[in-house]
Amino acid sequence: MLDTARRIATPEGIELALRLAGPVPRALAWVVDFLLRLAILGVLSIVFGALGGFGMGLLFLAWFFLEWLFPAWCEVNWGGATPGKKALNLIVLHDDGTPVRWPAALARNLLRAVDFLPLFYCFGLVAMLMNREFKRLGDLAAGTIVVYTEPKPRGFAIPEAPPLAPPVALTLPEQRAILDFAERTPGLTEERAEELASIPRGWSGGSRGVRPRSGWYASPISSSAAGNACARRCSRRGTRPTGAGSRRGSTGTRSSPGARRRSRPRMPCPMRRCRGPTDTCASTSPSRATASTAPTSWTA
Numbered sequence: 001m002l003d004t005a006r007r008i009a010t011p012e013g014i015e016l017a018l019r020l021a022g023p024v025p026r027a028l029a030w031v032v033d034f035l036l037r038l039a040i041l042g043v044l045s046i047v048f049g050a051l052g053g054f055g056m057g058l059l060f061l062a063w064f065f066l067e068w069l070f071p072a073w074c075e076v077n078w079g080g081a082t083p084g085k086k087a088l089n090l091i092v093l094h095d096d097g098t099p100v101r102w103p104a105a106l107a108r109n110l111l112r113a114v115d116f117l118p119l120f121y122c123f124g125l126v127a128m129l130m131n132r133e134f135k136r137l138g139d140l141a142a143g144t145i146v147v148y149t150e151p152k153p154r155g156f157a158i159p160e161a162p163p164l165a166p167p168v169a170l171t172l173p174e175q176r177a178i179l180d181f182a183e184r185t186p187g188l189t190e191e192r193a194e195e196l197a198s199i200p201r202g203w204s205g206g207s208r209g210v211r212p213r214s215g216w217y218a219s220p221i222s223s224s225a226a227g228n229a230c231a232r233r234c235s236r237r238g239t240r241p242t243g244a245g246s247r248r249g250s251t252g253t254r255s256s257p258g259a260r261r262r263s264r265p266r267m268p269c270p271m272r273r274c275r276g277p278t279d280t281c282a283s284t285s286p287s288r289a290t291a292s293t294a295p296t297s298w299t300a
Helices: 023-051 054-076 085-088 102-110 114-117 122-129 136-140 173-187 190-197 225-235 257-262
Strands: 005-009 015-019 090-094 144-148
Touching: 015 144, 023 054, 023 085, 023 090, 023 122, 023 173, 054 102, 054 190, 085 090, 090 102, 102 114, 114 122, 122 136, 136 144, 173 190
Parallel strands: none
Antiparallel strands: 005 015, 090 144
16 A cells, blocks of 8 residues: 655645555554553453452453553654554644644544444545545544654764864854765765865865965866955955055045045955955966866865
8 A cells, every 4th residue: 555645834834745654554553552552451460360350340441541542642642653653653643734632632542443343443444545645534533644754864973083274264154064064974975075075175274184375275166256255255354455456446546545544444355365456366367276176085
């Protein structure tokens, strides 16, 4: 029996895809729950057997609780799963994807008596086969569905490596990018990791821990794009490119002394790449940018 997917739109506009569980995994979950209840009743029968008639009354009460109330209690308090459903990675939810509550849990479990008729859940199986969401009679009355639980994402950890100071100051997004790459390296193939590591060679000191020259940035990015990025960084930091054009205004005329006194202090480009009046980066010329593009490893 093939399982299908149910898509639910939340009030926030987010669409959730839930994988519906078919008759086979639900039957296996019921078998696990049945064997667990049978084992508990076997132990209680030995304990209550010594009490005579009073013990038999307690045993019948325990059977009623385990058969009809215990599954509902588990679904409400254990995240919508009985022990059998938890073993098969199944949970019970409302039709809108919200966690199941007491009214729905009691309704779907008490109506198992109707689903069981005439023998071995025949009514329930027929109802599931006739419904695209595999609902038995109890689910139809309670407005619930049984779906698979999504596996939890695997956590990432930064591998142990000796620290290597970058040759230039890194911004917070650049530092975050390096840390994210280090965390996800164990989940990448060696070829893909080498390919990604070859892009920011200038951040980590180059290949095999060799510190590159100041301003070196071996990257597939074109020189014009790198120059524009450097100029934008300079504007954000309140600096201006050094060189002949750094002493002139935007129109090419020399600024007045009063304007220079009123302006805030200007510092050289921290990346040491900007040269000349066009705000381009001399260190990222085509000859240098294509000097070496071989993949190299780098660490955060």
